[in-house]
Amino acid sequence: MKKWFVTLALILTYVLGMAQAQQPNWPEDTALRQMAMEKVAFYRDEINVFNRPEGAVDAISWLLKNAPDLGAFLYTDAIRAYYARIQKTQDPAVKEAYQDTLMTIFDQSIKYFNNEATTLNYKGYYAYNFYYQKPEKMEELRKLYERIIELNGPNTYPANVQFYLLVAINLLNQKKIDNAKVVNIYLTCKDLIAKGLVAARDEQTKKQWQDAEKNIDAYFMQYVKLDCAQIESIFSNKFRQSPNKEMAAQIRDIMKAAQCYNSNLFLETMDYLFREEPTYNNAIVVATLYESKNQTAKAMEVYQKALGLAATNEEKAKVYKELMGLTLRTGAKQACRNYALKLAELDPNEAPLAYTTIGDLYLKSGSECSSGENPVEQKAYAIAAYNMYKRAGNSQKMALARKYFPTKEEVFTEGMAGKNVTINCWIGETVTIPQLSDL
Incomplete structure (x- = not known):
């Protein structure tokens, strides 16, 4: 947390310079006025000349009691002095007393100078660091930060x-x-960070908001353990009634952390994000989710959109491979072959798989592609399968396909050696019957 106090010190130094340019509201009583002037001169020497702000505490304490409306600068100096004293104090009880006093100084500043938003923003820096180990203080702190955010919005630190x-x-x-x-x-917090990032005027502020987002995401994922049912209970109605990108992204992150990939709400949010931001990666995720839910038509639709979003042949090949697998499982043989051929064309490394898949389709189509009375023509599907296995370089499957070839006797009897045969079922290919010496 030290880095936050370094930032705060710089802020306070700036505010101090501004405040000291103001004219003090000296007490009307002559003696009190003289004493106040002496106290101010003394503590400013302690802070600015001798660089020991902790030495200014007693003088500032007197001023806070006897001239509380002296000026906003007094409270800026008081924060610096008391925090320095807290840092120097070793006794836990004394340190705690100074911490409590510093908290009341913030409140007193609000009372006299009507600066609640700015002052509570400063107070928040210190309050958590003073009290985070005190369970009894947590509700008080919750109300404090709630008020800080209410008053400051994206200007909250x-x-x-x-x-x-x-x-x-x-x-x-x-x-x-x-x-x-x-x-x-x-x-x-997420909403406020999003607004803070938009309002950020420099890279340093932007980075502070980015770090804050990274930290709260880590805190939430580590310490708030939600199961999928709880997440759905909290978010489902809210999201379905008023969906938006920010909420969808938050639900996505929370459900990913809880591994709720089978949740309908996860699919809904991912589909919503894809429609709002149609990217290739989102398309692949959404299509895969629809496929896992056996919503084949939806999966096919999104995979087709992914093709239009693909930037490289590699990305297109990945989609064709998914489409090949999907149509293979659903029995859409012609579509599966078309996707396999596209896959082989775009990615030579996947060609063996693509051609083997087509060969398998052909070989399993014997029952529907064995029409007619000519035994050679009836078995031509096996030759088509063999040819695909050969293109795949799959010798094991080539040997399997040969078992279903027409025999040498059948080819000789029908006089078909070396002739072309068109397979009339869905395969629709023309194959050459082997010579007798090759059977």
Whole structure:
């Protein structure tokens, strides 16, 4: 957490410079005014000249009590001084007392200067680091960060967004809030981060928001254990009633972490994201999900869209391979052959699989491709299968196909050696009957 305090120190230094340019609201009583001037001169020397802000605490404490409306600069200096004193203090009880005092200084600043949004944003930096090991403080912290976010929106410091979720997780562990409440807080944080990224005016701020998002995602996935039924219960109605990209992406990430790939809600969100952002990768995921649900027509439709989104032959070949497998399982033989041929054309490494698949289709089609009375023509399908296995370089399957060839006697009797035969079933190929010496 140290890096957040380094950032805060820079902010406070800037604010301090601005505040010190303001005219102090000195007490009207002459003696009190003189004393206040001396205290201010003293503590500013401690901070600015001697670089020991912890030495300014006593003088600032007197001013906070006797001249609380002196100026906003007093509270900026008080935060710096008290935090330095806290850092120097070793006694746990004394350190805790100073921490509590610092928290009241923030509240006192709000009382006198009507600066709640900015002041609570600063307070949030310190509050979690002071109290994260105090379970009894968690509900108070939850309300604090809730108020900070309500007042500041995308101007909330990224650290405070992270602290908000961590407090919620702490309360969940104490069984003081349920999973649904933590999820809502997580979604609030995600929404705020998205707005913060849009509003970011420089790379440093943008990176802080990006780091915050990475951290809250990690916290949520690690500490909030939801099963698929719980996720569906929390999100399904909300998403179906008012779907949007941000929520769909959040549901996707949560369900992936819980490995809810068989969930209908996961399919719905992925399909929604694909329609909103039709990318090749999204298409492959959605088509695969539809296929796993035996929604073949939907899977085919999305795979076809994936072809149009593919940027390379390799990506197209991957789709054709999926389509080949899908149509093979559904028995769409001609379509399967067409996809296999496309696969072999685009990816030579997949050609053996593609041609073997076609050969298998031919060989298993004997019952429907053995019409007619000519025994040679009846067995021509096996020759077509053999030819495909040969193109695949699959000698084992070639030997299998030969077992179904017409015999030498059948070819001799019918006088078919060397003649072309067109297979009239779905295969529709023309094959050459082998010479007798080759049978």
